[in-house]
Amino acid sequence: MATTRPTSRDVARHASVSQATVSLVLGGKWQGRVSPRTAETVRAAARTLGYRPNLAARSLRLGRTRTALIVVPALTHDYFARVHAGASGVAAEHDFGVVLYPSPEGTGPAVDPFGSARAALDGVIASSMAPEALAALRGGGLPLVMLDSDPQGDRAAATVNFDISDGMHQAAGHVLGLGHRRIAHLAAAVDTWTFGVRARALAQALRGTAGTSLRTEPADLSVEDALRAATRALTAAPRPTALICDDDLLAAGACKAARRLGLRVPQDVSVTGFDDLSLATALEPELTTVRLPAEEVGAAGMRALLTVLAGRTAHTPVLPVELVCRGSTAPPAAGR
Structure with a gap:
């Protein structure tokens, strides 16, 4: 019945x-x-x-589909799963649907999703995308909200960011405070705003401390490439006593490289990450890293898009980040 x-x-x-x-x-x-x-x-x-x-009736009445597209560089990174969770939670509160769209080349150009989907979307949220991947998004003709992206760009209706510079300053300050002076930077070999900010902030943070040296080793965002980059850094002379990594995946590769070279973390080399992925506490010792509130940035991005769709100017917050100190960092051996 x-x-x-x-x-x-x-x-x-x-x-x-x-x-x-x-x-x-x-x-x-x-x-x-x-x-x-x-x-x-x-x-x-x-x-x-x-x-x-009745969303179908409402869509006909409003001339909208109540659906947003979230574009991310990849689905293999749990950070973006958390961004999606935050955005979809806010969307559900407003009876919005969310479609998740990965760039097939990771951080390279995304295939234009609008050819078949333009009529079925109200707006777009793009997270941590490379500049060349945004051409299709800019040409889509839909409101665009950018997450973790250049706030000076003219392509977005709103931008929601973390305080990335402060996060790197916290990581560098922690390492310097422990007494490290020979530092290597495992830098993500990705042309995005967020990684550019990390590199500049690290250089600035070290500039004011006498006797500090910085070696930069670029690496793709994978454990395997980070392993190779960290091996190059750790076999250079003089050997760095701390590796500051742009991402927790890079930090995992750095820890693996140290073990293969017979070095102990943190007794022989300290390692820091960035993001605080679930991987950070799966490592042993657990990883000192900068925690990015991914769910919060996803939720803020969806709220910004809803505000833009309502015809109002969206607030563009900068979300605070936090250094989480765990077992992968300690004073250098010579200073203990």
Whole structure:
């Protein structure tokens, strides 16, 4: 026997509010018009009744599909899974759908997804993309929100960033504070804004400390290439006592290189990462790294896109980051 699907009128009756209030809350337009407490009461009533809005009818009425595209360099990095989780959580609160689209070449040019999908999308969120990969996005004719990208670029309706420079300054300050002066930088061989900021911030952080040397070894974002880059760094003379890595994957390769050379982490060489992936606590010793709140940047990006779609100027926050000190760093052997 078929059950009757709950309507917005049922939700209004259950929450003791008007249908207009239900429409505002479930349509994501309640801010400034309905109190947060009432909005939560309406959402709770909808959950209790199992209410689902008729998105097809709403799309026809609004001329929108209520679907956003999230473009990421790759799906093999759990950072981007967390970005997606943050964005899709906010999207769900506003009855938006999310489509995840990886660039097939990682950080290279993405195939134009708009040829067949343009009519089925309302906007685009692009995370940590290389400049050459953005041509198709800029030509899509849809509102574009950039995450972890150049805030000075003119291609985006809004940009949401981490304080990447501060994160690298924290990592460098930690290593210098332990007494390290011979430092190698395992730099991601990727032409994106975020990795450029990391390199400049590290050089700046070391510039003010006398007796410091910096060797840079570029590496693709893989454990295997980081292994080779770290081996080059650790077999150079004089050998660095600390490796500062642009990414936790690079740091994992650095730890592997140290072990293969008979070196101990952190007794013989300290290693730091960036991102705080799940990998960071799978390593032994666990990795000192800069934690990026990926879910928060995804959520902020989706909120920015929704604001742009509502015809308003989006707030473009810079999210704070945090150095998490674990067992992969210690004072250099000569200083203990």
